[in-house]
Amino acid sequence: MPRVLAKPDTLNELNENFQQHRLKQPVFLNSVPKCGTHLLRNIFRMFVPVDQQYHEQFIQIPVLNQHLKAFDPAQPKLSWGHLLFSDTSAMALHNVKHIVVVRDPFDWVLARARFFLSDNFQGNMENLKSGRVTVEEVLNMMIFGIYQKAPTLSEIFTHNATAWLGTGIQLVRYEDVIKHLKALDKPEAEVYFKELLSGLNLSEWPSDWRARVETGSDREQSGTYRDNLQNTAFEIPNELPDIQKQLVEYAAPGLRRLLGYY
Structure with a gap:
């Protein structure tokens, strides 16, 4: 597979600044490549204990069988990757909260x-x-x-996004995330991020949610951000x-x- 060079972030250390609640179900952040994967991942990481984050691999079809433990309901983890729609990926994500991130083509x-x-x-x-x-x-x-x-564009969107539609996934548009990040002080932003993060099944909505979102969305923490x-x-x-x-x-x-x- 191609190599992606990105500087490491410090979000695991910053995660300690926030009180965390244990995941009760595996959560997988799936995306079309270049649709804000790192942004979504980093925001979610600020709401999940570090020891429940699966950092071993960015999960894709070629390595799926080696990382099925990321989806083990007995040991729930937050994981991420670009997972094509297929029989093996559908079975792997059975009983996993599955979020698919897209972007305007x-x-x-x-x-x-x-x-x-x-x-x-x-x-x-x-x-x-x-x-x-x-x-x-x-x-x-x-x-x-x-x-x-x-x-092709069509092949990538077909297998990474549209083929998953109608299967119970939560569809997230990158542009919606950006819109509400730019207006975090608005009531609509809180409504949006509550829904976005609903798959984590937090026992209570943290009062410091804005600080968590701001920390996770810090552009300096994303090695693949355009700048x-x-x-x-x-x-x-x-x-x-x-x-x-x-x-x-x-x-x-x-x-x-x-x-x-x-």
Whole structure:
């Protein structure tokens, strides 16, 4: 599998600043890659004892069988990963609180390109950083994939997100998290984060929830946050160009509507 280089965080130490309640059921944070996985993980970590957090592996299909203990109801853990929909993953997550994180496919194309072109990602696509392709060509590769190197947008969203819909998962949109992080002092934010974290079955809602969320969402604690990526080879636009938006709709018709983006 490709390697991701990210600086370690100090959240396990900061977790000690908060009184924690024991998990009673395994919880798995599943996501489409580049949809705010680390952000969600870090927020959840501030509400769960460190010894109930599964740090051994970022769980994916190739290593699933070696890490089934993360889902053991007798020893509940908070775990995370990119777990494709399949018979083995569905059985592994039986009786596990399953949260699936998605992102607007328009913004996902930009985030994926930004990550692949950074020094934090080491895989078989170093040639993209050579300067011999344009940023527009890279964006199209993020949509349509790269032959024998990277799957298409449609394939990734199909297997990591849409195939899980209707199976009892809790769907989380990255943009909703960001919206409420920017307005933590609003009553709506408390309502949102109570619902977001409801799968933890906390015995009581902590009065210091804002401090926990602020600690977990600290950008300095996320090695894959866009501003922490190193030496991005291109200047990636902040908004997907119109033609690439049309290509997303062509490549994955109905996807944005299905995920609730219009």
